[in-house]
Amino acid sequence: MRPPLRSRDITRTALVIAGIGFVAYGAFLVLTTVGTASIVGLGLWLAAAVIVHDGVFVPVVTVLGRILFGPRTAPEPDSAMTSESAEHARGHRILAARRRPPVRNALSDRTALFGHRALAVTRALLVAASLVSAVVVPEIWAQGRGAANPTILPGDYAGNLLVLWGVVAAASVIVLTIGLIAARRRR
Amino acid sequence: MPRRHTPGHLPNDRLTELRSSVRERLGAPRPQSVHEHTPDSTHEQTTYSAQKQTHDSVRGPRTAVVIGRLLGLTFVLCFATGIWSHYLQDPLPWMRFPTRPAVLYQVTQGVHVAAGLASVPLLLAKLWTVYPRLFTWPPITSAIHALERGLTGVLVASSLLELTIGVMNIYHWYAWPFSFRTVHYALAWVIVGSLLAHIAFQLPTIRQHWRSRPSPRRGDAAVDVSEVDTGPAPIDRVQTDHVPADSVPADHVRTAGSDRRAFLASVAAASVAVVGFTAGQSTRFLSAFNLFGPRRYGDGPQGLPVNRTAAAADVLTTAADPAWTLEVRGNGIVHGFSRSELEAMDQSTEDIPIACVEGWSTSARWTGVRVRDVLTRSGIDPHSRLRVTSLQTRGGYAVSEMGPEFAADELTLIALGLNGEPLDLDHGYPARIIAPGRPGVLQTKWISTIEVIG
Known part of the structure; x- marks a missing residue:
């Protein structure tokens, strides 16, 4: 938390009041230029945007991220760490928590297997490609609905997105392989 | 209980990092969400930095400030070029516009759409970094706090919708039950206003995290904490004594930092990619990289899209x-x-x-x-x-x-x-x-x- 806004903090107070003024102007524009039926639609779309993002999008991404990588706070285990202590360190992870037999623990522990850096690079690649997809997937959908003339949405967006994911997948495999070799050498 | 192992005299970030690493090594379950109530979670909630370090090295004020700055920049670009476009189409009686350079609108509107597209990864990343704060407990502590959270809700909802309909509009996908232009314009004012208020409310956090975390010196750490951690709720001031750098396991600090940098790099790469792979629709120079632009430069009858x-x-x-x-x-x-x-x-x-x-x-x-x-x-x-x-x-x-x-x-x-x-x-x-x-x-x-x- 931060210091609360106090009336003596003139700059911040003025900014907040100016901000509220702009918001009010925006609301005034909505009320005067958007028809009543449309205002209801607008309200539904605003609510849907928040619900879809906060209630669906983020939880799904969170679960996917945990399945693939585990929680982000996990520190890098010492290279000298035995697989037994690594198991302890990773005990809380979703996959590890499935009580796999000890023999398989080394495999389920991605950090020990590939090294932290290789995993971080892979995750960054996947995050970037997913963010790009957030823009392109609606485009592919819109293209599927059909365009009014051939100069609108003329590209092979699905093909290009597949190529992008192919490049990301190939780069991830390379990075993970390098990480795997480096981690083995450290042991 | 693992919490007893908490060392008592460390600067906040390191304290929580160390705390989490101790939990980690003991194989103890970590708190999964911010609103979980444990005896010392009250303290954790009063300190934003503590909160973030406990749960996710990427979710924290420094990340929020870095992404927020970029998002602020793209939003300002969108707003300025959007106002320009709006008044070109609906001028007030006294308004006159420059007619040179002839490419002026090509540039301003190209920037508008490019900045809007770049905002998509930035907004998603920004909301990701602050998502746990949606569940802050108690949800409201004062009238001012209620105002702040209300305006934040307005900012989030209108930003999400503004970018959604903006992106759908360039795909000619008019699925909404309202006029695009009037709503896109009205929401722009709502966003600018609530963003201004948001910046005002967050100003101390923004200032504190404007630069990357300085090397901890005795004075700095103490000042940082007392400056920032005086929330409306009663505060448990953390006594921060100087700790030699080598007393905190260096790889844990490094890991959290590199996670954060990797996250920022991926968001930046996504924004650059989204712009770089679409800007070819407005300039011949980049048309070879136009993988995702909704139009193709020089396409159509007589070399012009329709x-x-x-x-x-x-x-x-x-x-x-x-x-x-x-x-x-x-x-x-x-x-x-x-x-x-x-x-x-x-x-x-x-x-x-x-x-x-x-x-x-x-x-x-x-x-x-x-x-x-x-x-x-x-x-x-x-x-x-x-x-x-x-x-x-x-x-x-x-x-x-x-x-x-x-x-x-x-x-x-x-x-x-x-x-x-x-x-x-x-x-x-x-x-x-x-x-x-x-x-x-x-x-x-x-x-x-x-x-x-x-």
Whole structure:
């Protein structure tokens, strides 16, 4: 938390009041230029945007991220760490928590297997490609609905997105392989 | 209990990092969400930095500030260029606009859409970094806090919707039950206002995390904590004594830092990729990388993309009618110009881009008569405000207005030809308006009348 806004903090107070003024102007524009039926639609779309993002999008991404990588706070285990202590360190992870037999623990522990850096690079690649997809997937959908003339949405967006994911997948495999070799050498 | 292992005299970030690493090594379950109540979680909630370090090395004020700055920049670019575009289309009576450079609107609207597209990864990342704060407990601590959270909700909802409909609009996917332009414009003001308030509320956090975490010195750490951690709730001030750097396991700090940097790099890469792979729709320079642009530079009949075809505007018969004449009305007199009469006048050839509100643009070589010549021939002062009406009976933008600064400009043409050929029917045959520095929706096609309105 931060210091609360106090009336003596003139700059911040003025900014907040100016901000509220702009918001009010925006609301005034909505009320005067958007028809009543449309205002209801607008309200539904605003609510849907928040619900879809906060209630669906983020939880799904969170679960996917945990399945693939585990929680982000996990520190890098010492290279000298035995697989037994690594198991302890990773005990809380979703996959590890499935009580796999000890023999398989080394495999389920991605950090020990590939090294932290290789995993971080892979995750960054996947995050970037997913963010790009957030823009392109609606485009592919819109293209599927059909365009009014051939100069609108003329590209092979699905093909290009597949190529992008192919490049990301190939780069991830390379990075993970390098990480795997480096981690083995450290042991 | 693992919490007993918490060391007592460390600066906040390190304290929590160490704490989490201890839990980690003991295989203890960590708190999974911010609103979990444990005896010392009250303390954790009062300190933003503590909160973030406990749960996710990426979710924290430093990440939020770094992404917030970029998002603030793209939002300001969008707002400024959006206001420009808005007033070009709906000018107040006293407004005059520069007509040079001719590519001005191509640039401003290209920036508008590029910055909007870059904002998508940035906004998603920004919301990701602060998501746990949605569940802050107690949800409201004071009237001011309620105001802050309310305005944050307004900011989040309107930003999400603004970008959603903006992106869908450039894909021609009009799924919403309201007018795009009025809502996109009104939401822009709501966003700017709530963003201003958000910055004001967060100013101390922004200032504290503007630069990356400085190396911990005794004074700094103590000042940092006392400056920042005086929330409305009673505060448990953390005593921060100096700790030698080597007393905290270096790899844990490094890991958290590198996670954060990797996250920021991926978000930056996504924003650059989204812009780089679409900007080729508005500039020949990048057209080789146009993987995802909704338009293709130089595509379409006569090397120019089309928004509304002649068929869609329902002008196939009226535009092809040999009896077509352009009516010019002013001072109570009506002058008629047939296409051959226009062709017989002084012709100019100019390179002027068609720049759409959707951000795509293509430069083209137009041939035709200067509007000011036609006005002079009709006994009208070229410095007049004009209303141009199209033959089209279907779809919007059948009527446009033109300020005197555009009417009198030597680049403003009644175009009859395009790229060396007679104008294609889809580009406005028999005649269309083309003027420098204006949105494509004002470059009225299939014109039938030009009248003086002031």
